[in-house]
Amino acid sequence: MDRKSLLPIGQFSQASGLSITALRHYDASGVLVPAFVDPVSGYRYFRRDQVRTAQSVRALRRLDIPVEEVRRLLDGGQEALATALRAHLAAAERRLETQRSLVHGLLSRMTEGADMTHHVTARQGPAERILVVGATVDNSGLDPFLRRAYQEMYAVAGRGPLTFAGPAFVRFHGVCDDENETLVEACLPFWEDGAQPAGLPEGMNVRDLPESTLACTRIEGAAAAFPRILGAYDAVADWISEHGFAFAGPVRMIYRRWTGTPDDPGNRLEIAWPIDEPADD
Structure with missing residues (x-):
């Protein structure tokens, strides 16, 4: 091979903005392979047209894209x-x-202070019979799951037809954000003395929730969209802790009014956490 048409690794490093150490690493990982390696000295040489590829690698890595992903992206074409x-x-x-x-x-x-932004009160929540669909998701999967779950449940309710006994709500059994996934249950209350659902699809069931005391705050508009809604959960949790109650079940997000668009000013949600008197030590 005519080495006159190639750039030795030192010159290539200067032209590309990648250190010699980085170039050796990208060679070993298959991201940026030299055009020629001297079999005696092990010295690496690169084609001049590889400079632009190396600059792309440098930019992609600065975007915190993993090395394996960089290789896949470069192999996929422009x-x-x-x-x-x-x-x-x-x-x-x-x-x-x-x-x-x-x-x-x-x-x-x-x-x-949280109490200045969110007004928290306690109310009695009635016993409810609900249709339930659950899944373990993080925040990125939450909206698609809820849309699919409620579409399925409303289809079942329409065949009944079931009589709705209250607004739909979601139960979170743990933290659901960009870094954590948890069991999430989409719930649809219906009248237990009326028509009952039949032929439930896989993954859907009927459950009876007991009467409970709920610590609640209501939010609307942009405040009901993620991540601002997290402040409402925090406010209710603070209120429960400060007033000496025990957390008695999964927190609920109740749809008082929902347009289908997360930051719509017409949205009205309620964050409701079941509480109980603390157990005696």
């Missing part, structure tokens, strides 16, 4: 790379918006 970059940018913008909202929420709590 159109696939452009699509992936747009998706990456959209995800980064969502993360930034989430972080911005969380920071503003923390600052608000520090300066005003």
